[in-house]
Amino acid sequence: MSTTERAARALKTVKDEEWRTLAGLERTASGYGTADLGRLSRTAKLPIERVRFAVGELLRKGLAQKKGSGYSLTQQGVELMALKDYVKKDLIFALGPIIAKGKESDVYEAVTEEGTKYALKFYKIGRTSFTKVRRKRLNESADIRSWMTSNYEAAKREYDALRKLRGLSPAFPEVVTHSRNSVLSEQVSGVRLMQRPELVDPRSAFVSVLGAMRLAYVQAGLVNADLSEYNVLTNGESIWLIDWPQAVPASHPNADDLLRHDVEALTTFFRRAYGVDVSAGDAYLFVRGRLPKLE
Ligand SMILES: Nc1ncnc2c1ncn2[C@@H]1O[C@H](COP(=O)(O)OP(=O)(O)OP(=O)(O)O)[C@@H](O)[C@H]1O
Ligand SMILES: [Mg+2]
Incomplete structure (x- = not known):
């Protein structure tokens, strides 16, 4: 026990x-x-x-x-x-x-x-x-x-x-x-992305992840700073970003580097695991709110 x-x-x-x-x-x-x-x-x-x-x-x-x-x-x-x-x-x-x-x-x-x-x-x-x-x-x-x-x-x-x-x-x-x-x-009913579950539409799942990161950054002024396939849950369709104790405010001196790191970790993972091809640079600009949408 x-x-x-x-x-x-x-x-x-x-x-x-x-x-x-x-x-x-x-x-x-x-x-x-x-x-x-x-x-x-x-x-x-x-x-x-x-x-x-x-x-x-x-x-x-x-x-x-x-x-x-x-x-x-x-x-x-x-x-x-x-x-x-x-x-x-x-x-x-x-x-x-x-x-x-x-x-x-x-x-x-x-x-x-x-x-x-x-x-x-x-x-x-x-x-x-x-x-x-x-x-x-x-x-x-x-x-x-x-x-x-x-x-x-x-x-x-x-x-x-x-x-x-x-x-x-x-x-x-x-x-x-x-x-x-x-x-x-709230308890969500997903498994970690690192288990590589089957996704209905991998590209749109990744865009949802980036969209949520963008909301966190632009609306709440937060960078998770520990995002990877371990801290994203999915049921194949919806995604959830969990595990926020180390989040930093967008005004933090390292916020840009930490955000870049989060974006790169997930861009790499989605490319390797699901063949989703999005450039880390575009993804970063999108999350920062500098790119209205991803091509
Ligand atoms: N809100 C939630 N709903 C459902 N399951 C959750 C939720 N939060 C956490 N979990 C489950 O608990 C696990 C660990 O949660 P979390 O990543 O927040 O903690 P952690 O201490 O960082 O764990 P780890 O060291 O494994 O990353 C998640 O991978 C997930 O399986
Ligand atoms: Mg975790």
């Missing part, structure tokens, strides 16, 4: 004072990494003996861990808090199966009470440094702080980018919200 699945299971077993202790652990993490019982008692606003008991329960459930003289959240604890947030806001009802395991994230299906299926992406950047608890570390507090910072920020950055893209085109999964290390968005 993954940390996320264990977190989903723990959801029903966590009591009020444990939630407050978790929130206290999260709050101390950004400043100190770990918290001792005294600090936790103050942040959770609970008497020390209640906090001691709650921490014991959290340790037993794998939601907190002992770090030197203090305590910190585990990845499972972080993901539990995110899930609780979504459930409390009535956004999701249950966690479904895993959709994909990436290098830096795991994507799960999440289901609403009405049966709508969302994609719930949990960032796990640097997952080894967080989970290898036995390895001696010079500064465990700094590790925890930096794990939380980089994963919370990645989720926030992806949310911010998808928020800017919302409504511009069906090619951008509609984002719902984000919490902790996770982003909740």
Whole structure:
């Protein structure tokens, strides 16, 4: 079972004072990494003996861990808090199966009470440094702080980018919200282009990809900066551009180079995989909005 699945299971077993202790652990993490019982008692606003008991329960459930003289959240604890947030806001009802395991994230299906299926992406950047608890570390507090910072920020950055893209085109999964290390968005029913699925019309699929990149650039002022056949999904007809945490604004000093790189990666792929012949130069000008249409 993954940390996320264990977190989903723990959801029903966590009591009020444990939630407050978790929130206290999260709050101390950004400043100190770990918290001792005294600090936790103050942040959770609970008497020390209640906090001691709650921490014991959290340790037993794998939601907190002992770090030197203090305590910190585990990845499972972080993901539990995110899930609780979504459930409390009535956004999701249950966690479904895993959709994909990436290098830096795991994507799960999440289901609403009405049966709508969302994609719930949990960032796990640097997952080894967080989970290898036995390895001696010079500064465990700094590790925890930096794990939380980089994963919370990645989720926030992806949310911010998808928020800017919302409504511009069906090619951008509609984002719902984000919490902790996770982003909740529309689930699209496609496979990655790198699997080279059969396309109804490869050229028009490529033009759709470029058209979506153009909307992102011209309307939202965004360059994805990691586009390739890995981050484009398709059902053979429609295309979707996913994976936006590293997106940069069009005003960024490297935006032009990054855009050129994205365009070239996909031009090369469509030529090799589907024999679509579009010049990277024209494609680039089209995406920049400098060429009204592609011949
Ligand atoms: N909105 C979505 N709807 C359906 N499937 C999705 C969605 N977002 C992501 N996925 C699935 O999860 C996979 C990984 O997503 P994404 O590319 O955003 O994360 P990643 O951490 O960059 O993964 P990788 O390292 O594999 O590129 C996608 O290839 C796709 O299969
Ligand atoms: Mg990706």
